[in-house]
Amino acid sequence: MGLADVVGNKLIVVPVKGAYIPQIDDIVLGRVTDIGLSGWQIDIGAPYPAMLPMSETPIHRGREGGGRRDLSHIFGVGDLVLAQVIAFDRTRDPLLTTKGRGLGKITSGRVVRVSPAKIPRVIGKKGSMITMLKKETGTDIIAGQNGVILVSGRSPDQERTAVEALYMIEREAHTSGLTDRVRAMILEKMKGKMVG
16 A cells, blocks of 8 residues: 655655665664674664765774774764665665765754655655745754654754654645645644743
């Protein structure tokens, strides 16, 4: 079962549920699970562990140093990392980079997990849903293609409202008129916060 969308002469069906299968150029949020000699293993919620090599970090300094202890100064086990998939196929595990703008270690914000299949609905057509969420809640939202979303706001109330909206989108992704209902819910929540 899925949501059908016509793009040009293609019919695309987005499944309602399903595991995250990495694709090149995907932006993902993952957690460091292990530190090796030349990089980190990252859990991105895929059936395969992702690898972030030292050479794919902006901090890479060639051949100086080395070893497990040195790498933990950059990313430690349990750290949340925003990365981009640069290689993946059936013969190798996903390969990540943190060299792009805004990529790297996440130090603040709230993490929300939704089904990866619902991420297109969270983003909306031409970014309409995520743009509305950011504007109405006053938060910054980064939606990883793997279903992990980072919400950062100036206040806990803003973040909480954005998180509630994201869960509402996940629950009601298959319904029409969702953008208007989500906006109405956000305005109702935010109005209560401004008065009190």
